[in-house]
Amino acid sequence: xxxxxxxxxxxxxxxxxxxxxxxxxxxxxxxxxxxxxxxxxxxxxxxxxxxxxxxxxxxxxxxxxxxxxxxxxxxxxxxxxxxxxxxxxxxxxxxxxxxxxxxxxxxxxxxxxxxxxxxxxxxxxxxxxxxxxxxxxxxxxxxxxxxxxxxxxxxxxxxxxxxx
Amino acid sequence: xxxxxxxxxxxxxxxxxxxxxxxxxxxxxxxxxxxxxxxxxxxxxxxxxxxxxxxxxxxxxxxxxxxxxxxxxxxxxxxxxxxxxxxxxxxxxxxxxxxxxxxxxxxxxxxx
Numbered sequence: 001x002x003x004x005x006x007x008x009x010x011x012x013x014x015x016x017x018x019x020x021x022x023x024x025x026x027x028x029x030x031x032x033x034x035x036x037x038x039x040x041x042x043x044x045x046x047x048x049x050x051x052x053x054x055x056x057x058x059x060x061x062x063x064x065x066x067x068x069x070x071x072x073x074x075x076x077x078x079x080x081x082x083x084x085x086x087x088x089x090x091x092x093x094x095x096x097x098x099x100x101x102x103x104x105x106x107x108x109x110x111x112x113x114x115x116x117x118x119x120x121x122x123x124x125x126x127x128x129x130x131x132x133x134x135x136x137x138x139x140x141x142x143x144x145x146x147x148x149x150x151x152x153x154x155x156x157x158x159x160x161x162x163x164x
Numbered sequence: 165x166x167x168x169x170x171x172x173x174x175x176x177x178x179x180x181x182x183x184x185x186x187x188x189x190x191x192x193x194x195x196x197x198x199x200x201x202x203x204x205x206x207x208x209x210x211x212x213x214x215x216x217x218x219x220x221x222x223x224x225x226x227x228x229x230x231x232x233x234x235x236x237x238x239x240x241x242x243x244x245x246x247x248x249x250x251x252x253x254x255x256x257x258x259x260x261x262x263x264x265x266x267x268x269x270x271x272x273x274x275x276x
Contacts, residue, residue, distance in 0.1 A: 080236045113230065116227060118226050120221060121246065128241045129239070
């Protein structure tokens with residue numbers, strides 16, 4: 001029994017490690033080891049985030065892909081954390097990214113920002129700087145003009161609370 | 165911070181070719197107070213932040229951002245724009261106390 005449990009734990013951690021390595025292709029090597037990301041999408045950390053996701057989804061699936069959320073794996077100062085959100089989805093009048101949502105699970109105002117775009121933008125690429133209260137999942141969710149939802153998630157370790 | 169609240173800058177590429185997708189950098193001076201901090205004397209600092217950003221290219225609204233106080237002090241943002249005509253790019257930032265701050269930059273094409 002004991003050995004079976006150990007084996008399960010070993011397999012599980014091996015799978016998580018493999019997932020983290022596979023997902024880390026675009027990262028700098030030093031960040032890759034610190035980034036926590038598994039093959040599964042992160043569960044909402046609290047009821048508020050669950051509510052935000054339910055309202056955004058409105059019954060539709062939120063799939064991982066077509067979006068890249070690039071943030072440092074470790075944010076030493078939670079007052080100023082860089083964020084880059086990019087999507088490879090088209091920006092034409094027939095099909096475009098119309099909304100980009102940035103959600104920080106453990107912030108006081110979890111739905112931190114929404115960016116509403118039009119095809120005139122030409123490409124979906126937004127950078128800004130945000131505040132983070134503590135270590136948490138961050139979610140970038142985009143909605144297309146056709147009503148599809150695509151997302152990327154990343155966990156950021158915060159050492160200095162930037163929200164008070 | 166030497167700048168006054170609402171001082172804003174827009175930076176465009178120096179050379180723009182007609183039809184290319186350019187990167188626009190924008191920054192506005194603003195405290196972006198969350199309402200969660202107190203002064204040294206213990207008084208609450210009320211929430212004071214940019215909540216709405218509207219980007220207009222010529223006559224067309226091309227993007228609109230909704231922000232909370234979770235965006236960092238002196239909020240900066242970069243985004244793309246398809247430079248398909250010569251026209252002013254105008255950004256209007258509005259805060260939760262009704263302050264409105266405006267800045268423009270001209271999208272003009274490099275002469276060959």
